[in-house]
Amino acid sequence: MYTAEQAQAGRDVFVGSCTGCHTSASHTGAIFLSHWAGKPLSELYGFVSQRMPKTTPGSLSEGEYVFVVAYVLKLNGMPAGKTELSGDPELMNDIRFDATRASTAPRVKAPLKARVGARAAATKRGNS
DSSP states (O other): OHHHHHHHHHHHHHHTTTTTTTGGGGGHHHHHHHHHTTHHHHHHHHHHHHHSSSSTTTSSSSHHHHHHHHHHHHTTTTOOOOSSOOOOOHHTTTBBBHHHHHHHHHHOOOOOOHHHHHHHHHHHHHHH
């Protein structure tokens, strides 16, 4: 469905073009899956390629949008393979976002500073 190289390139594009508004964690989990589960991958690709980045929608190349979608698939536990993901919406229509596989994806941890702060706040509440 996509290659590991595409997902890595997608991570690089995501860091360079998306992290001003998004985190990797915002593209996994129940809220993300409630919108995309079971839908053809062409819908996710269409949304991303037509509406992102927010400040300059449609400004990335087709390949960069494909890479970002591959990265989102990886974040959600979809396995990489030997076949590259294509930017052709017709080919993407046959691929569905699998919520079952995605629900078992490893969780993206919050930065250490946020986890330590949350732990300290919970401890403080417990001692009050």
